[in-house]
Amino acid sequence: MDGGIRENDISRIVELDREHIWHHLTQHKPFETGEPRVIVEGKGMRVWDQKGKEHLDAVSGGVWTVNVGYGRESIANAVRDQLIKLNYFAGSAGSIPGALFSEKLLEKMPGLSRVYYCNSGSEANEKAFKMVRQIAHKRYGGKKYKVLYRDRDYHGTTIGALSAGGQDERNAQYGPFAPGFVRVPHCLEYRAQWDLTGEAYGQRAADAIEEVILAEGPDTVGALCLEPVTAGGGVITPPPGYWERVQEICKKYDVLLHIDEVVCGIGRTGTWFGYQNFGVKPDMVTMAKGVASGYAAIACLVTTEEVFSMFKDDASDPLNYFRDISTFGGCTAGPAAALENMRIIEDEGLLENTLNMGKRLIGNLDALAEKHSVIGDVRGAGLFCGAELVKDRTTKEPAEEKMVQAVVADCMAQGVVIGATNRSLPGYNNTLCFSPALIATTDDIDAITDAVDQALSRVFS
Numbered sequence: 227m228d229g230g231i232r233e234n235d236i237s238r239i240v241e242l243d244r245e246h247i248w249h250h251l252t253q254h255k256p257f258e259t260g261e262p263r264v265i266v267e268g269k270g271m272r273v274w275d276q277k278g279k280e281h282l283d284a285v286s287g288g289v290w291t292v293n294v295g296y297g298r299e300s301i302a303n304a305v306r307d308q309l310i311k312l313n314y315f316a317g318s319a320g321s322i323p324g325a326l327f328s329e330k331l332l333e334k335m336p337g338l339s340r341v342y343y344c345n346s347g348s349e350a351n352e353k354a355f356k357m358v359r360q361i362a363h364k365r366y367g368g369k370k371y372k373v374l375y376r377d378r379d380y381h382g383t384t385i386g387a388l389s390a391g392g393q394d395e396r397n398a399q400y401g402p403f404a405p406g407f408v409r410v411p412h413c414l415e416y417r418a419q420w421d422l423t424g425e426a427y428g429q430r431a432a433d434a435i436e437e438v439i440l441a442e443g444p445d446t447v448g449a450l451c452l453e454p455v456t457a458g459g460g461v462i463t464p465p466p467g468y469w470e471r472v473q474e475i476c477k478k479y480d481v482l483l484h485i486d487e488v489v490c491g492i493g494r495t496g497t498w499f500g501y502q503n504f505g506v507k508p509d510m511v512t513m514a515k516g517v518a519s520g521y522a523a524i525a526c527l528v529t530t531e532e533v534f535s536m537f538k539d540d541a542s543d544p545l546n547y548f549r550d551i552s553t554f555g556g557c558t559a560g561p562a563a564a565l566e567n568m569r570i571i572e573d574e575g576l577l578e579n580t581l582n583m584g585k586r587l588i589g590n591l592d593a594l595a596e597k598h599s600v601i602g603d604v605r606g607a608g609l610f611c612g613a614e615l616v617k618d619r620t621t622k623e624p625a626e627e628k629m630v631q632a633v634v635a636d637c638m639a640q641g642v643v644i645g646a647t648n649r650s651l652p653g654y655n656n657t658l659c660f661s662p663a664l665i666a667t668t669d670d671i672d673a674i675t676d677a678v679d680q681a682l683s684r685v686f687s
């Protein structure tokens with residue numbers, strides 16, 4: 227544990243936390259009798275809590291963020307050097323790391339050419355929604371303003387982003403939401419809405435988007451916002467044939483394709499971006515979590531030159547530019563950390579490692595499914611995998627959320643941090659989530675699935 231904090235000090239930290247901190251996604255009643263968890267230190271794939279207990283982190287900081295692992299001195303040094311030179315200036319001016327990172331990033335995103343910096347995934351998505359509305363005003367008399375989003379997808383926590391939120395339980399009690407957001411069906415074949423499989427199912431799920439566009443009126447639909455692989459909605463890998471059709475539909479109806487890469491972006495699926503697994507050409511891409519692996523807050527909205535041009539084509543119009551502000555989009559720590567983060571991924575071959583370790587993770591989970599009938603479906607891409615738990619494989623009745631959480635808690639007791647869909651989808655918070663850092667080794671992957679094996683045996687015995 228951190229040499230600077232002694233035993234007495236750490237109990238004071240825990241007390242201060244219990245008294246004053248309001249944790250995210252947390253019911254605090256249990257802390258009246260028990261202790262909140264405080265994470266003190268991290269190195270590589272592992273973190274240590276206030277008791278000095280070591281945990282193998284299979285969820286990259288809880289929410290798919292620490293892609294290059296903990297304790298990277300080279301990122302800390304890059305950030306430190308940059309902060310001393312210039313910590314901040316508003317985004318109306320440029321910065322050295324901002325320019326350098328944009329070049330590096332765009333090398334990985336052929337067809338896209340402009341980077342807008344901000345500081346969270348929600349914020350980046352809000353920017354994209356604002357662009358769609360402004361384009362509607364400029365080009366279509368304000369009419370083509372609607373944003374389509376998909377059942378089970380998540381785009382962030384703000385009211386605008388929740389308005390595009392496909393997780394009813396996550397949204398519950400936070401309405402009313404903003405108008406102009408319209409839901410399309412999900413594409414999870416395991417929970418198929420149509421009696422089709424494989425490519426036929428994928429095309430049908432995409433056709434359902436066309437049906438919504440036609441019902442709303444194509445002249446009112448400005449954009450379609452999708453996660454490449456749905457994350458918190460249950461790790462949903464799209465069926466074959468889906469993305470090809472989605473692209474065609476967007477072209478046909480002049481609908482901008484906005485891909486939310488907040489989770490998949492920067493390597494999670496073994497490609498730089500999730501959409502690159504499917505050969506699609508987005509108009510707008512948003513990213514956050516793994517961009518700097520959590521060493522600094524940074525999010526980006528990246529667009530084509532065509533989208534960008536619409537905001538400068540008439541300089542005589544006082545409203546004809548993107549009139550948006552992101553105070554912390556001007557923090558230079560973000561792009562400084564992101565540059566070094568990207569260098570690490572390239573120099574250490576982490577995309578390749580992600581593909582190899584992802585295969586091992588899926589293979590191990592498939593093997594567990596042979597042994598534990600409670601595993602109904604295993605899915606994933608790269609180091610981004612899910613195992614959906616069911617009471618009965620034939621009926622596919624979902625396992626109860628409390629049993630799924632018991633598996634997570636059992637793994638935690640064993641010193642392995644895994645995740646699960648939680649309070650997101652009424653009746654369907656039944657998917658275990660795995661997203662270890664891209665540096666994971668075969669031993670790490672095996673340790674993760676061994677813990678799950680033991681937990682399933684105990685919880686469902």
Ligand SMILES: Cc1ncc(COP(=O)(O)O)c(C=O)c1O
Nearest residue numbers: 346347348380381382488489514
């Ligand atoms: C796909 C997706 N988009 C957007 C967000 C929101 O990002 P942030 O929490 O940085 O606002 C998340 C967060 O989990 C996410 O999973």
